[in-house]
Amino acid sequence: MIRRAKWVVCQLLVVVLLGSGAAAAAGGDGFTTRFVTVPAADGVGLGAMVLEPRTPGPHPVAVLISAWGGGATQNVIPAKNLADRGYLVVAYGARGFGESGGAVEVAGAADIADVSTVIDWALANTAADPARVGVGGVSYGAGIGLIAAGADARIRAVASLSGWADLAESLSQNETRHGLAGLVLYLSGKANGTLSAETEKMLTKFLTPHLSDADSEAIIEWSKPRSAVSHLNRINAHRPAVLTIQTWSETVFPPDQMVSLYQSLSGPKRAEFVPGDHASSESGGLLGLPSETWDSVYRWFDAHVAGTDDSITRENPIVTRARPGTQEPETHPDWASAVGEPSRWELPPAEFTLGRDTPANGGVPLATYSLEALTGDPPTAFLPLVSKRDAAIWQQAPRTTPTHIRGALQARFTVTPPARTGTVVAYVYDVDQFGVGRLINYLPYSWKDAEPGRPLRIDLAFAPTAYTVPAGHRVALVTDSKDPLFLDWNLEEGELAFSGPSWLDIPTKGSQG
Incomplete structure (x- = not known):
């Protein structure tokens, strides 16, 4: 009825x-x-x-x-x-x-x-x-x-x-x-x-x-x-x-x-x-x-x-419009022409406790980024509130010129898991001078049969994006272990240690700051 x-x-x-x-x-x-x-x-x-x-x-x-x-x-x-x-x-x-x-x-x-x-x-x-x-x-x-x-x-x-x-x-x-x-x-x-x-x-x-x-x-x-x-x-x-x-x-x-x-x-x-x-x-x-x-x-x-x-x-059959804001569309003859060359960022050792959430998250399904489409502003997180006990945080130096990220970010982590199962979620942010991070991309990774205490390699291929980081801002990478978007495998708390080799490849076109 x-x-x-x-x-x-x-x-x-x-x-x-x-x-x-x-x-x-x-x-x-x-x-x-x-x-x-x-x-x-x-x-x-x-x-x-x-x-x-x-x-x-x-x-x-x-x-x-x-x-x-x-x-x-x-x-x-x-x-x-x-x-x-x-x-x-x-x-x-x-x-x-x-x-x-x-x-x-x-x-x-x-x-x-x-x-x-x-x-x-x-x-x-x-x-x-x-x-x-x-x-x-x-x-x-x-x-x-x-x-x-x-x-x-x-x-x-x-x-x-x-x-x-x-x-x-x-x-x-x-x-x-x-x-x-x-x-x-x-x-x-x-x-x-x-x-x-x-x-x-x-x-x-x-x-x-x-x-x-x-x-x-x-x-x-x-x-x-x-x-x-x-x-x-x-x-x-x-x-x-x-x-x-x-x-x-x-x-x-x-x-x-x-x-x-x-x-x-x-x-x-x-x-x-x-x-x-x-x-x-x-x-x-x-x-x-x-x-x-x-x-x-x-x-x-x-x-x-x-x-x-x-x-x-x-x-041109490939049309991209970059974030944030309503930037003019970029057109390309093929996908290869639309993406930038990777610039590698080596990550120093870090560790945090699995199983605890932080203010870093991927947003609300169907709402957070729909709002971005209307306002031009990506979802944000105030990074000083992200506890280093519950997350690993890496930040680059401020960019001297705008950085045009074009394509898929790639990451490799070498971690020592404390338990057989677990989940990490990686977030890449554009951070301004006040510590406000605008989310560029995020991606989860779970392991279900690791050997506790033995190094584990994690390879992440983020979804492609087009994002311009303004001059004066910095790129940050945050990893924690919980996000409301995902069903995680963190069944117990424990220290997750990051060691080498760990890095993030950032595909850029034009100035790299």
Whole structure:
């Protein structure tokens, strides 16, 4: 009943926003709007919103897939904008969410088949052009759309916004689970949809405090077919034009996997990286605000679906916008050109007590870096409050000129663990003259079978970023052992000692201060 009431409210909102479809692009005759239920092969009904141009077809097709928890009207503003450009738009809620029946399978086989079902329906019931089909989505819809491009050769272009390429890598990094993000996923899925028995089982298992190796392996196996990297050969065989837009500070789907995917794609491709957190760069456009992110989607579809404007294909395909603030975008012909040369910082010995938290942390999922996207200010920590009993702290001398960090920081620690299991979290800060650190990046690492008292090598490859450290500021590295974001393996307290060789490589372009 609650979901049905939401559906009615959304329909009324759409009527207000779209009217009768009379709002037209210059020289056009507008479009009609209707709500339908698309029958899937297994009998599940998919709630969909269809915007069809009044002009004679055939029309280029844009299929928009809802994000996690959303329904057919979630993408109403992009749908209207695409319809104004002459597209036949079918926006639908993924099964188990919104007005759609069935259960949430997390980009399972049925979800992927649903994309083809919606395309089939459009070709059979509208003046859709089978040779001009594009698929797009935010987050959950992005992941489904990417995989679907490997299953359906009719998909000529994909717009993946805040999506994922490797689900297992998104859930866990360096044997450390993203517990808080997983909890948000689980609770929001329960509140806004119907989880399948398998999804419920896997997410519950994922949130178990001390996961067994067998359960960990089960989650990895469950994740594989739900990852675009597992379908890469088929995606490349179909050669869809793929646009990916990712935020630097993604709490849910870190940008490094999109860099890897981009480099592995053989068809037309473009990748944009901007400040913010999961879905923050596209949220404004979903609300009807000006959006460079959605403008890129429209231009990408115009070039590779409608064939009306190919100007975006003549631009550099890598676009980055540095932090902090709203710096001008930097464009590059390839990823190698976007990253800097590493400068090594040797770290002296240090030690601290495992198992205690400090003010250093990665922020609140989906909130901290979304705020950065709005204000331009990264999350901060007052480093003088970070106890050296509970963390190791290294700081460089103040920079004499701005330092342009571009690419992935790399670290190596040589530590002597006090226990068989444990976790450390490393944070890199931009510190001003008052000791306020602005978070550049962070990464966890866990060990589960170390020999206490014997040196252990820890290698960290941070997600890539673009961050400019101002002149007069210094770079700091902090490691502690707890963060609310992660499910750690610190089962007992003890002294963790750092020795040589330990270092941090900072990739920089231009002046290094």
